[in-house]
Amino acid sequence: MSDVWRRFVTGEGPVDEVDPTIYRSWQRCKALEVDYQRVGSNEILSKPRLRERCQAQEDLIQAGKPVLPYVFRLLKGLNYMVLLCDGEGYILEALGDPPFMTKAQQVYLSPGANWREDIKGTNAIGTSLAEKAPVKVRGWEHFVQENHFLSCWAAPLRNSRGDIVGVLDVSGEAANQKERLLEIVVMGARMIEQNLQLIELKRNFRFCKQGIRLAAEMLREGFIAIDGDGVITEINRAGAQLLGRRREEIIGRPASDVFCGNKNWKIDGGDLELEVEKKSGLRIRPRLREVTDDEGYTVGVVGVLQVNPADKKEAETPLWVGRSEITRKVFERAAKAAQTKSTVLIQGESGTGKEIVARYIHEASPWREGPFIGVNCAALPSTLIESELFGYADGAFTGAKRGGRPGKFELADGGTIFLDEIGDMALNAQAALLRLLQEAEVFRIGDTKARKINVRVIAATNKNLSDLVAEGLFRQDLYYRLKVITIDVPPLRYRKEDIWDLVPYFVRQTCQTLGKPPLGIAEEVYTYLFAYSWPGNVRELKNCIESMVAMADGPLLTVEDIPAEIKNAAGSEAGMQQSLLKRQTREAILQALAQTEGKIAPAARLLGIGRSTLYRKMKELGIKP
Numbered sequence: 001m002s003d004v005w006r007r008f009v010t011g012e013g014p015v016d017e018v019d020p021t022i023y024r025s026w027q028r029c030k031a032l033e034v035d036y037q038r039v040g041s042n043e044i045l046s047k048p049r050l051r052e053r054c055q056a057q058e059d060l061i062q063a064g065k066p067v068l069p070y071v072f073r074l075l076k077g078l079n080y081m082v083l084l085c086d087g088e089g090y091i092l093e094a095l096g097d098p099p100f101m102t103k104a105q106q107v108y109l110s111p112g113a114n115w116r117e118d119i120k121g122t123n124a125i126g127t128s129l130a131e132k133a134p135v136k137v138r139g140w141e142h143f144v145q146e147n148h149f150l151s152c153w154a155a156p157l158r159n160s161r162g163d164i165v166g167v168l169d170v171s172g173e174a175a176n177q178k179e180r181l182l183e184i185v186v187m188g189a190r191m192i193e194q195n196l197q198l199i200e201l202k203r204n205f206r207f208c209k210q211g212i213r214l215a216a217e218m219l220r221e222g223f224i225a226i227d228g229d230g231v232i233t234e235i236n237r238a239g240a241q242l243l244g245r246r247r248e249e250i251i252g253r254p255a256s257d258v259f260c261g262n263k264n265w266k267i268d269g270g271d272l273e274l275e276v277e278k279k280s281g282l283r284i285r286p287r288l289r290e291v292t293d294d295e296g297y298t299v300g301v302v303g304v305l306q307v308n309p310a311d312k313k314e315a316e317t318p319l320w321v322g323r324s325e326i327t328r329k330v331f332e333r334a335a336k337a338a339q340t341k342s343t344v345l346i347q348g349e350s351g352t353g354k355e356i357v358a359r360y361i362h363e364a365s366p367w368r369e370g371p372f373i374g375v376n377c378a379a380l381p382s383t384l385i386e387s388e389l390f391g392y393a394d395g396a397f398t399g400a401k402r403g404g405r406p407g408k409f410e411l412a413d414g415g416t417i418f419l420d421e422i423g424d425m426a427l428n429a430q431a432a433l434l435r436l437l438q439e440a441e442v443f444r445i446g447d448t449k450a451r452k453i454n455v456r457v458i459a460a461t462n463k464n465l466s467d468l469v470a471e472g473l474f475r476q477d478l479y480y481r482l483k484v485i486t487i488d489v490p491p492l493r494y495r496k497e498d499i500w501d502l503v504p505y506f507v508r509q510t511c512q513t514l515g516k517p518p519l520g521i522a523e524e525v526y527t528y529l530f531a532y533s534w535p536g537n538v539r540e541l542k543n544c545i546e547s548m549v550a551m552a553d554g555p556l557l558t559v560e561d562i563p564a565e566i567k568n569a570a571g572s573e574a575g576m577q578q579s580l581l582k583r584q585t586r587e588a589i590l591q592a593l594a595q596t597e598g599k600i601a602p603a604a605r606l607l608g609i610g611r612s613t614l615y616r617k618m619k620e621l622g623i624k625p
């Protein structure tokens with residue numbers, strides 16, 4: 001036992017031979033009345049509480065993961081241990097040589113124990129936290145006598161804001177005093193801090209990237225980001241739609257490939273003469289702002305895609321809107337189908353938007369310059385459908401027009417014919433249609449002359465065609481000929497996120513048609529529209545909005561304007577929706593936790609929410625960590 005230590009703790013005499021850091025710590029311990037013979041009451045976490053703490057300090061653990069073994073390898077076989085502690089003094093992880101680990105265990109120098117100064121007296125972990133600096137505490141410098149067999153070296157760990165978030169410590173036996181241990185500990189601490197910064201940077205980067213993507217998707221206008229090398233790094237769906245391409249086709253491509261104008265386009269200092277002219281003659285121009293770094297160097301540009309003001313009328317009404325994954329996939333599939341020559345069969349409940357999909361295919365296909373002719377097969381009596389579709393020759397029947405008449409197929413030559421409600425087509429017309437599809441030529445009724453036609457055929461049905469085939473109401477050979485490419489358009493109730501876009505879209509459209517000034521939409525309206533199940537799909541929503549706009553008095557559409565039958569049905573479904581939402585949230589959280597073996601931080605990342613939000617939701621839903 002050191003005489004200096006004894007003199008201090010008993011208060012017998014002056015102790016000026018002590019390192020000032022140690023002396024300050026001893027004074028703090030004395031003021032806190034720490035027992036100098038043995039630790040009065042240790043603070044040890046139970047295994048589950050320790051696991052929880054490690055989860056809460058996931059970044060620190062991650063940052064320390066490669067460093068602890070590295071430092072330990074430098075000291076291996078010399079009877080030391082390396083410890084990682086959090087900013088409150090709790091030991092989270094330890095690596096060490098077994099003989100010393102066993103001895104250290106007796107004074108709880110092991111995971112779960114807290115080594116704050118007020119609990120353990122002067123020690124490297126607690127004292128480095130109190131002093132906010134690297135310290136060494138050898139043998140009798142420990143305030144509590146039972147720790148005199150130890151020598152420890154520790155350095156605090158800071159995050160990028162400079163807050164202390166932990167401590168790296170090396171401990172060994174008092175007699176074991178290797179040179180330069182403090183330098184090793186400080187070096188290890190710097191490595192952990194760098195890893196912490198990297199983790200934070202990666203997270204910030206992901207946040208910025210995802211944040212930009214989400215923010216861009218909220219814009220009604222087209223958004224584009226181009227990096228310093230002139231490569232397009234982001235474009236939102238509205239922007240891609242404006243350019244008539246898919247996002248995936250644009251991102252990663254040089255801007256000069258996508259836009260015409262200055263081919264050798266460079267960001268810094270160059271004139272931004274970008275423009276793209278669509279086949280329709282629509283000219284699109286980006287309005288861009290430079291993004292500069294701290295030194296003022298241009299690192300890229302961001303901005304909105306605009307339609308040349310002269311062409312604006314056409315662009316203001318996109319053919320379709322809808323942000324749901326389901327709708328996006330439907331139109332992605334339609335875009336692919338547009339590039340082929342095959343017949344397309346669109347299936348879906350009434351009012352889901354099958355005709356819109358057909359028009360979109362036409363617009364994106366090589367037939368886009370030709371006409372788009374729609375025929376509702378259910379609306380035509382079976383006696384008329386053949387002459388309507390294929391036309392008739394002069395004198396084909398009594399009452400026939402002189403000189404004959406072309407049918408819809410001939411009228412659609414060079415373009416697209418859309419056969420809606422194909423399931424209702426009469427069998428004789430089906431036979432003629434099959435022949436036409438196989439030969440690519442039409443025979444007018446009563447005519448022997450074949451006329452070559454170049455038509456893209458798109459059919460749609462809200463019936464199950466294979467059932468009709470089984471009942472003998474639809475020709476099997478025609479069914480197979482039609483369903484070369486099928487596109488299913490799901491009901492609106494399965495893709496309710498689209499309501500966010502459809503509502504303002506229909507409000508704008510209706511205001512324009514009725515010559516009303518633009519109307520706002522009260523947030524609460526959406527609660528009702530989301531709760532309703534929309535059996536009539538998008539058409540029913542469109543009708544609902546039309547009636548709301550027509551009836552609205554003020555500048556805002558409110559719950560009062562919702563048609564009574566929809567409001568009442570939605571009101572009774574609202575409670576159900578909420579409990580369904582709760583159930584779905586619960587399941588999503590449980591699944592994420594199962595995937596990450598109960599780890600909170602990765603589960604939160606998987607769910608795309610913050611850690612504290614996840615904790616709160618788990619509490620609300622009664623999920624135990």
Ligand SMILES: Nc1ncnc2c1ncn2[C@@H]1O[C@H](COP(=O)(O)OP(=O)(O)OP(=O)(O)O)[C@@H](O)[C@H]1O
Binds near residue numbers: 322327351
């Ligand atoms: N994604 C969408 N974006 C904008 N408008 C849409 C969308 N989907 C549907 N609509 C509109 O909803 C209405 C119904 O759509 P559409 O006529 O295409 O449905 P449908 O499935 O062909 O119906 P039916 O089977 O009764 O013929 C139309 O006015 C259409 O413009």
